[in-house]
Amino acid sequence: MTEKLELYKCDICGNLVQVILPGVGELVCCGEAMRLLKAQTEEEGKTEKHVPVFIKDNEGNDTVIVGSTPHPMEESHYIMFIETISEDKDNVQLKYLHPGEEAKMVVECKDGKTCALELCNIHGLWEGKSD
Numbered sequence: 001m002t003e004k005l006e007l008y009k010c011d012i013c014g015n016l017v018q019v020i021l022p023g024v025g026e027l028v029c030c031g032e033a034m035r036l037l038k039a040q041t042e043e044e045g046k047t048e049k050h051v052p053v054f055i056k057d058n059e060g061n062d063t064v065i066v067g068s069t070p071h072p073m074e075e076s077h078y079i080m081f082i083e084t085i086s087e088d089k090d091n092v093q094l095k096y097l098h099p100g101e102e103a104k105m106v107v108e109c110k111d112g113k114t115c116a117l118e119l120c121n122i123h124g125l126w127e128g129k130s131d
């Protein structure tokens with residue numbers, strides 16, 4: 001049984017899928033059950049590099065940035081995407097990112113306590129919420 005907007009990963013081939021509409025079946029890839037990704041919400045240590053944060057950017061737009069200390073955006077270590085999900089899960093916005101780009105996304109619809117997810121290619125899935 002899946003839930004709306006859950007993320008599942010295949011640890012064999014790397015496929016990452018998101019549930020648009022849930023069903024009762026098990027998600028399988030490469031002959032194995034896919035693994036449900038659970039987002040981390042707090043980082044141990046001094047410098048916060050992964051938890052998504054909602055800010056107003058210089059133009060006054062609601063914007064998601066990654067961490068209070070900028071996360072690397074290098075070929076070997078970078079943020080692969082940022083996604084926002086409204087509290088009722090009816091509004092979703094996804095931005096793919098690439099090495100060399102800034103790890104940020106302007107949010108088009110901030111609705112209720114909006115959730116932001118980001119995926120680091122090394123450190124996995126992270127979640128932060130708007131105020």
Ligand SMILES: [Fe+2]
Nearest residue numbers: 077120122123
């Ligand atoms: Fe990272």
